[in-house]
Amino acid sequence: MKKYIKSIKKYLFIQIICSTIATLSLALLPYIQKELFDSIILEEQFNVFFYVPIFIIATIISLLFDYLETIATWRGNIKFEFNLKKDFFSSIINRDYEDFISRDIGEYISLQGNEITQLEMDYLNPAVAIIKTIITVLIYSVILFVLIDWRIAITIIITSIMATVIFPNITAKELSKRRKNYTTKIGTYVSLITDLLQGFNLVNQNTKYNISKKHNRVLQQTADSRYTFGHLKTVTGIINGFSIYLIDIISFGLIAFLLVQKEITIGTAVATLGYVGSFLDPIQCLIADINTVKSTKHIKERVLSIINYNDSKDLIDKSTFDSNIVFDNVNIHYDNFKINNFSFTFEKGKKYALIGHNGSGKSTILKALAKRKLFYEGEIRIDNIEISKLDTDNIIYYMHQIDHIYKDDFLNNVTVFSSYDYSFENIKNLEIKKEKLDKIMDIKDTTLLSGGEKQIVSIIRLLLSNADIWLLDEPFSDVDKSTTQNIIRKLPQTDKTVIMVTHDISSNLSLFDEVILLENGSIVATGTYDTICNLNSFKTLAS
Template sequence: MKEYVFKVKKPLVLQIIFSTLSTAALAILPYLTKVLFDSLTQKDLRLFLFLISAYILCNLANIFFSYIEMIYSWKKSIQFELNLKKDFFKSIVNYSYKRFSSKDIGEYISLQGNEITQLEMDYLSPLVDIFQALITLIVYGVIFFVLIDWRIALVMIIASIITLIGPKLTSKRLSEKRKIYLDKMGEYVSKIKDLLEGFKLIKTSTKNNIIDEHEKTLKETSKFRFNYGKYKCISMLINGAFIYSLNITGFLVVAYLLYKNEITIGTAVATLGYLEAFMGPIDRLVYNINTINSTESIKLKVLEFLKIENKIELEHKESLENSIKFSGVDVKFNNFTLENFSYEFNKGKKYALIGHSGSGKSTIINSLMKYVDLSGGEILIDDKNINEIDTDKMITCINQYEHIFATDLKNNATVFDSYNFKSLNMLLGTLDKQMIKCIEEKQNSQQLSGGEKQVISFMRMLLSNSQVLVMDEIFSATDMNTSKRLQDILMSVTDKTMIMITHKLSEELACFDEILIMNNGKLVESGSYDDISKSQVFKNLKAV
């Protein structure tokens, strides 16, 4: 976290400088009060006017320097949060799919939206405030020691150091309580996301139960927040007791010295003024030390997400020279197993994967895209293990429910100008003009129909210009006319290798060079449509 504090060093240093100037202006005020009380018997008009002018000037200086300090405080805070959120998001998008999918998206959202902001509020700002409080104590201490009374100053400094014991007594437990609460808060965000994503399921018959489910999680989260708050109150009470002991000590010292006639009334009044001045920064020190200690768990959590994976440098491969070969591939997860799958997908050919739901078709694609780990066997691309190759530019995969961003057609199809949109002109001319117009006019493509979203996914795939196109039921929501046109476009492409999962067992399969039939995680039949259509396995599949 020090790295991010260092990045905001310029506004941070300027904030501390102007804070010091503001403090110095305030620190003079009790001394001016002392001089005023001690000179009451002199009836010196010039001195009175000087003291009044100095008092007003110090207050104006304090207001001016405080304003500048606050401006730099905002700049520092915003810059710190901006840097951290930029790096956090950049780190996440560089995760492997396996690492990314190990966490719920709600947790990422909670960290990006809440915890990082909490770090700015409860780590950086308190850290700076600790420096400011220390500077305040030093400035007040020096003025007190030099201009007021060194004995009282010494007692106050020793008492101030003792008050810092308070945070040490409660900080560890407070951090633990806060971590538990924030973990529960992350679970609550995930629950909200889950429930709202199922908005279509909210009906008269389900509404009350869904509300109850939300409230159950909310109450559980609130319980842990209360536990954290309760211990925070105890912590503040203990710290407050130490701080007020400082006030009592100072008062007793002043009372004793006044009784012994060793200080003037002016010194006593100034001392009591400085006592109040000491109380503020000591209170801030204790509070901020506790606050920073309580963020330890958040800091470690955010830094863990920012940690860069030790990635092996992979060879970038953009074109397929010969084939993609599955050799004895096994994939096991939950109760499903893809068993000993071996097949060679040759360059330039079009393949259809068919079979019942849960037969292993999607697992083949997920293996090729490195979304799942192999339990056995290997996948070779041009005789090189896929784990040694970066295939991002060579292979593009789209599925039935491809994500559509909440923006317009161009940003969705080009993934924010990653691809050249102009090459879509030919495709747009072949589709229904009314449908294309509807898609183009919609500023939030998430509001389009399922079929229209699949059209955008199809456009995105073609614009990627990848050598290998992998598809999972990409026409399931489009109408028959649109499906036919899109499939015709797809089949007219001659320089791509295509692997498509489909449930359509019609004569459209004749467009593919080879069809693979999967069942219970095994390849049971493969060949051309003419051969496959005559097999009993295919007939049984059609009959279901």
Template sequence: MKKYFYETKFFIFMRILFDGLMALTAAAIPALQKKLFDLFTGNVTETHSFLTVIIIYVTCLLGSVLFSYLSMIFTWKTSLNFEQSLKGDFFKSIFNYSYEDFSAKDVGEYISIQGNDITALEQDYLTPLIDIVQVANRIIIYGVFLFLNVDFRISTAILLGSILTIIIPKLTSKQLATKQNAYLNQMGVYVSKIKDFLEGFKVIQSRTRKSINREHEEVLANTKNMRFNYGKYKSLAMSLEYLSLNFVSAIAFIIAAFLLFKHEITVGTCVATFGYINSFIGPIDSIMYDLNSVSSMKQTKEKVLSYLKKIPDDKLIVTKKFNTDIVFDNVTYDYANFSLKGVSCKFEKGKKYALIGHSGSGKSTMINMLMSYMTPASGNIKIDGENINSLDTANIMYCVNQNEHIFCNDFMNNVTVFSSYSESNVHKVTDNLKMKIVDVIKSNSNSQQLSGGEKQVIGIIRMLTANTEICLMDEPFAAIDAKTTEILENTLLNMKEKTIIMVTHKLSDDLNKFDEVLLMDNGKIVQRGKFEDIFDTDEFKKMKFV
């Protein structure tokens, strides 16, 4: 967290400086009130002194307003820069996760941390911490004015009573932190549910709407109850603090009244006492609230920082060229109810491969392991003799999935991934394809509104724009019409420089276009070779007619 304080240090300094100047001008006001009352209750009214007091009083009032405004401006600057920096680093960190690490948590939890936890850190951790410094300055300033303008017995009583009240937050902070963390975790659950419901909007209709509303109401009620439990305990903690502060005010009031009755202090001193009680108690109240807030955010701070600890693995070798082959050497991967069992095979540079088999036979698992979305339980996957776990393959390998993600943006930003890939490559690809569907896709400013087939076309153009030597495809034409599929498939399979590994459910003669077909069943490669060689095998016939 030190990094984010350091990045906003200028704004923090200016905020504290102007707050201190505001406190200085505000602290002078009760002293001027004391001077004014003492002038009018004395035997002689000094006109010159009266005018001087009025001028200084007005100056202090205007000064406190100006310095308060400037302090608030830098408060906004501090908060917004802190939040921007933390949210930026949070996303950078998440984007450096491996797919397995990323998938271990629901997307809704990441959204909740970004939208709730980090904002809570700014509001209930950063701001209170800076407030504590500001309040400490105010206490020192008000304390000096208090002892200079108020009887030392009253000043001592206010000071000692105020110090004792600071103990109260320590008594409630741990339980408050627990309840706040429970609420924020429940918010993560709620956001995940909302995301799930909205993404499943097509399922919501007259028969399902009531049940889905009931599910939503249930999680919403749980979230409300968690927040109420947190709010209820926070209200109790704040009430205890308020009680202790009122007790200090009462003690100071009684002592001032007694000393005034005994004629040991002037009316002006009494007026100043009441002014400083409010001025002094206010910062004490703030520091108690801030201490509670900072303590309550401890678990949230540790949670957010745990996400920021992920950094890129700089030890990965960045591969620029694919030279010879991809080798699976006795590779195994275990699911709960399925295993990829000792797979060994080779994919040679420039050749085109089709992976076929029943759903759940292991085809997509092989693609996912090549993309490092999954890590083999045993065995090795090597590219040009190097273990894939030691390589950054982004420059030589790209995968397009059946449900390729399409951003809520225009065609160009989607296929270049916001200018990650060259626009000139886009023009080369689209000119080569010469399909009317591309013009239709380009005309839509929000590519998420396109049909499933049109989205798959974008995914394929994106892959070709990335211009990698190895192209992995998992059912890339499932939603595309036959004519467009033929154009795209022929274009891809005729690219001699590309090594293509494609998962497909097609069992037609089109498989003859591939150099080799691998037939998978129950986590094993049971046949491989030219399509004409495996067409008459028992394994192929069994798959075709089941």
């Protein structure tokens, strides 16, 4: 967190300077009141008229520097939150796939949108306020010692230290624990909302009640957790309030005693009461701020654990694909599925179709090569280098059956916000009907397109990526037959290495150099379409 504090040190410095000047101005007001009362009692008329404008000037100075402090606070807070959120998001998108999916997306959203803002409100602001309050207390202490009465000063300071050292620790640990539980429940609730709304197509008259019931149960747990945290926070406030009243009572009793003994003047008594009030507010804030900062410990640890993620892998940047892809006795086990001793060599520039029944392992092969499945036995090598040692982003493009479409226009989607160079020349040869292409290119929100139109957007994005290796998982499942055939006919004309999972076992397979038939995680047969189509295993697939 030091990094983010340092990033706003200019604004923190301005805040502290302005706060100090404003406090000095305010701290003089009770003393001016003391001198005013004593002047009236002594009938020193000149002093009476002298102190009134001084009082007004001190008040104006205080208000001016309060304003400047507030502006600096806003500037600093916004920059603090901005830097945290920027680094948090950057850390997320720099993770490898397996590490990314180890957390629920709802947790990322909750941390990014909620907890980081809480750090600004409940960590940064109170931490800075503690420094300001300490300065305030020091200023009032000096003035009490020098200008008022040393006995009163010592009494107020000792009781104030007791209030700040003893009372905040009574509930601090439990408060932090309950805040941790509450923020965890928020993350769970956000994850649930994300999940339920993504499954909106399952909402109907038969399911609405139970979906709402599921939502309400988790919502109630979150509300209960918030109440538990809020209740202890209220108790903490009462305990802290008692400590403040204790200071007030002790100070009041001492002032009364010294007045009776005629050891202080009426003006000193009035000024002391003013200083006691001025002491109480900062002390009360100090106690509350200490508790608040301590309670954010868990949030700080969660956010920083993601921001400080360090991918220690020193990967080789693979910018060209030169020869082949080799699967050497690869075994992948998860749930009840296995890829068994998969060995195959994919040659540069050739086109391969993976076919087989659902659950035969076709998509798993692509995911392993795309590094979406990092845990396997055996070796997967590109140009004789194990892919775990390679950064393959520049040579491999992996297109899912349902590729993500951003809630944005055509150009930002196909270029991924200008990550890829756009040229109409790259897509005109797809032979997509003009009216369809115009509709896709003109729409402002691409998520409103049909499933087939979204897949066309994904295919165009694939072309613009200019990767040497295309991994395609059912890329034409929602595209109309005519457009699919037009695009597939173009595959032999490209120099890209294409490995495509498909359920289309028509004559389109003849456009591939080799067809690989999988069953239960193993290769059953390989060869050209003319060879494969005569096998019984293929005929079984077709039936």
